[in-house]
Amino acid sequence: MTNLQEVETIIERAILVGVNLQNDRNFAYSMEELESLAEALEVEVIGNVIQNLERVNPSHYVGTGKIIEIKNFVDESEANLVIFNDELSPSQIRNLERDLECKVIDRTMLILDIFDRRANTREAQMQVELAQLQYMLPRLVGLHASLSRQGGGTGGGFRNRGAGETKLELDRRKIEDQIAKLRKDLEVVKNIRETQRKQRRKNEVPVVSLVGYTNAGKSTIMNRLLKKIGQEDNKQVFEKDMLFATLDTSVRNIELPDKKTFLLTDTVGFVSKLPHHLVKAFRSTLEEARDADLLLHVVDVSNEQHPFMMDVTNKTLSEVDVEGVPTIYVYNKSDLANVKYPLVSGDNIWISAQEDEGLDELIELIRQHVFSDYVECEMLIPFDRGDVVSYLNSNAQVKDTEYEELGTKLLVELKDVDLKKYEQYVIK
Incomplete structure (x- = not known):
């Protein structure tokens, strides 16, 4: 008999936290938007905590009293995620996760995650990955905070470093290498785009x-x-x-x-x-x-x-x-x-x-x-220049056609550049 392993889906229940700096008149809307961003990732929003400040607290983003309020809210509501309405520094995330005993993310992470899910083309996927890695790089220390660091870094060589520090170095190098590769690949795409744009300009x-x-x-x-x-x-x-x-x-x-x-x-x-x-x-x-x-x-x-x-x-x-x-x-x-x-x-x-x-x-x-560079004129085109008549029928608006003794008479609206090209046939 086959044992079916049950996979438990963790439902993310979040508390939103925002700081209204110097009475920002768009603050309430930015909190509404944060809720929409969270819902776009199927996160259940339980409620929010708001603080009015003149400037953010450099260590925790919010004041110490608010930390206790958020912690109580997390415990009472059984939330497993706290989302902040601004980009947090690596040390702020580290301090908040330690004191709240809960996963903490910021508005930037949320937007990057939405972009990651929505990117369909290879170019968009590379652009999102580049932004994610650049965001992650300075935050690696926080991600590895739980790793032990045996031994000191006195000798400067690999073997004197702790396991956590060695792992950190390797991860940093991997990310830097991947960033360099993505930049190079995106440069190729950028050049292709530029060539296409030049072609469009050439085709006018x-x-x-x-x-x-x-x-x-x-x-x-x-x-x-x-x-x-x-x-x-x-x-x-x-x-x-x-x-x-x-x-x-x-x-x-x-x-x-x-x-x-x-x-x-x-x-x-x-x-x-x-x-x-x-x-x-x-x-x-x-x-x-x-x-x-x-x-x-x-x-x-x-x-x-x-x-x-x-x-x-x-x-x-x-x-x-x-x-x-x-x-x-x-x-x-x-x-x-x-x-x-x-x-x-x-x-x-x-x-x-x-x-x-x-x-x-x-x-x-x-x-x-x-189309402000379009002009209307009459042209008389010799019968042996059927190619010109054909071009104008395809690329301009021919309003009237008459066949005269000396050729085809057209009343035509065309680009200024085409007018210059065929001005020898203009009669008025």
């Missing part, structure tokens, strides 16, 4: 990049635009009402009925207190936005914190040198915000992607920005 295809806070509806907008132009088959990107549904950059070619085309890219969403290592690791992905001709900054207007979310997005973009790119602000989820939509005001547009409302107006706004 405008690039429009979707940017914004996580769960603002960027992927929904991309999918609805693809559907509107009849290109949804096999090209839909993953969309779901959850944090960080999209980590992998998607690029789609959008061809409008009048033959004008642009590339639409969907990038990773942002969140407040996004770990610095993660921003650096995803830099090459976010650079898609830096080289764009136009940004669509997607905002969840139904969330009362949307001004704060816009601010976080703008700050994160400027961290990766995405500055000075023309931007349309797309206020999405207007149907849930009780505001008038579709509505256009300058470079601001209120839409509901879910309801397919405002997409025509959005396409028109994109058109005004990225």
Whole structure:
């Protein structure tokens, strides 16, 4: 008879801890967001502990009195995890775990874990692993605190060191080697991306990049635009009402009925207190936005914190040198915000992607920005230059065609660059 070994699944029950520094007006929302991040990892949130401070306690992050309060809460609620709303130093984690007798993680670990689960492409997986290892490296001492250290480190040689210290050295070296390898591999990917970007510039295809806070509806907008132009088959990107549904950059070619085309890219969403290592690791992905001709900054207007979310997005973009790119602000989820939509005001547009409302107006706004170099003219093309007529039929909007004695007369709207190429045939 086969013995079936029962595997017990540990349900993580967490207490959230936050310090409101100098009456931060976005503090309450950042705690709500921390709860959403925890729930994204199927952690059961039991409650939270909050402290108002002018500055954090360097040894424990919170004050000594709060440690006792948290410890009592952990014991009473049978919690097995405490999550802090900021990045903790290695010594803070060590001190907290010792005094609370419980696993302690910070907001950075939580976000890294979500990214780890959501990464699908090899590039995203490498970017997340790099950020995780860079976060882990200075915290190795804490991870090995329980290891014994027999003998001193006086002689400086391996054999004089304690087992724990030797293990620590080996682990540190392994991590440093892996970081170096990942950086090298990501550099290769970065060069491939750069080559692709150069090719796009050479082909003069405008690039429009979707940017914004996580769960603002960027992927929904991309999918609805693809559907509107009849290109949804096999090209839909993953969309779901959850944090960080999209980590992998998607690029789609959008061809409008009048033959004008642009590339639409969907990038990773942002969140407040996004770990610095993660921003650096995803830099090459976010650079898609830096080289764009136009940004669509997607905002969840139904969330009362949307001004704060816009601010976080703008700050994160400027961290990766995405500055000075023309931007349309797309206020999405207007149907849930009780505001008038579709509505256009300058470079601001209120839409509901879910309801397919405002997409025509959005396409028109994109058109005004990225196709401003198009001109209309009449051309008379000799019959022996059928290749030119064929090119214009494929790459421009031919509004009228007449066959005359000396050739084919076209009324055409085309790119300025194509006009220069075929200006010898222009008659007016």
